[in-house]
Amino acid sequence: MNSDTALLIVDDESNVRDSLSKWFREDGFFIGTAENAAEALRRLQERTWDVILLDIRMPGMDGMELQQRIAEIDPAATVIFITAHATIETAVQALKRGAFDYVTKPIDPDYLSHLVQNALKQRALSHENRKLKESISEFSKVDDIIGDSPQMQKVYELIRTVAATDTTVMIRGESGTGKELIARAIHGNSARKYFPIVTVNCGGLPEGILESELFGHERGAFTGAQYRRKGKLELADGGTLFLDEVGNISPKTQMDLLRVLETKQFTRVGGNEIIKVDFRVICATNKDLEKAMADGSFREDLYYRLNVFAVIVPPLRERKSDIPLLTNYFVRKYSQILGKQIASVSPDAMDVLVSHNWPGNIRELENAIERAMVVGHAPCITPQDLPVRAEAAEGRPLPASGTLASAEKEFITAVLEGNKWNISRSASILDIDRVTLYNKIHKYGLKHPA
């Protein structure tokens, strides 16, 4: 029974309306009729109609014009034209304007039933498709990246620019800066967003495992391979392959990966079947790949294949203006997770957070806030709750001039004094050779106290 399905019949001939009403009423449809365009438009205001059967020739506004008005009111409306006067021109015109189909009276009953059923199926699929897209768009919203600083604004601009393309992206930045979030944002704003983004953590897996992880394996490819397994490359088909910590891939896997990136085809470990794939590559690293390339540990050709469009994520110490924003975000997040009534951070605690250099970047900040939320009490986080202290308060007093040269002079002096001016030992601690240390002593005019 289809009592939830509504069918609107628009025809100026009452016997046509009656006969169609009877026919479809027996299928359990909710039937509405209209004898002209004005009445049809009124009925469209009353409710949503799943399928509209529309006569082309009607006095006043004809079916074609009415279809346009219907499309304005309900763009998802499914219109089937029924006419006694068929011409190729009107049929083409109707279909071009988005009608589901065009039939001439009299209609074969079997055809009419199938036609309406097909229209309903297509409408249901379109509706489902729209809903799925909406939910996927909801998943892929890029609101996990926090930051209003000018540095982050530049990053957002780069994301927007590159997301629309299919270009390979290399995201560079220190550990904990949120490179994976950037990759997800690029994927989530790309045409591939309805397909998966598959992350491969290249740094966390030994060579053999990484190879199997990337390419998959056939049954019996190695001891323990009891079943055939799809690799991440295959899983990423249609979507995005995110190679995290790409600088840590072994030379052999680098070569295999390069081949796949060039041909977009591969074979599973232990297999012969050639598998063709289509994915976009985004990679991330915190390593100095140029240095790795110079010392031969990273293939030059792979480097150029991956480093097409670079996005540099600034470390947190270079965008301290984002720290309050990030802090408040994490406070809200952990107050929900931990069920605590802590809603803010005291001004003193915020000063501590802003003055810290955060070598572990956002990951370190998040951990610090999580810890503070655990040990802290309502209404706010205080400096005592934080696992970090203000740099200036607990560290060595900063040099008065604050230049690199003065800091170096002061540090070399301290090492020399701490080692009773033993040049070899001091040079070793400073990780420089003795000649360089003598040059520095001369440069800064340092003198043995004796």
Next chain:
Amino acid sequence: MTSGICIYNASALDDDILRVSCSRISELFSTELHVRHFPMNVDDAYDESRSQYSSLILLSGMRGATLDRDKKYILVVDVDLYTPVLTFIFGEAQFEGQMAIVSMHRLSNEFYGLKANSALLEDRLQKEIIHELGHMFGLYHCHHFECVMRSSTYVEEIDLKRARFCGQCLNLLSGHATLAAHHP
């Protein structure tokens, strides 16, 4: 309340044959079945351009007969029926109404160039009458492939279904106020 089902036979089929072939209907609907010969002039319903007969006009012709408002009436004809938008129909009923029409024209094997088979014709006719009665008792088309309420647009589809209701349709039918009066 329905106090009976009347089949008005306007076809060339013998009334007694019709009575026998539709005997199951009485049991199925738990009510009396009457078959009455009903000669009628069908010429008014003829459409020359289509070489077919309008079901609407034929049904309206039946209105001239004296009808008991507690009964359901089915007109059986042997002419080819049409409605304004459809190329043909096997039959038509007033949904939850009192009148229906069934044509034997496209139920006979001869129409399809096959050898006549009177048993098959009577079986198809019985199914179509039950189907239209189902509509008159408020049943919609059913998706169960053997249920008599399944929509059939080909004669082969009529052969596939059985001359009875599926459990769901039977439940709906039993719940119908007009029938309930006939069940203990």
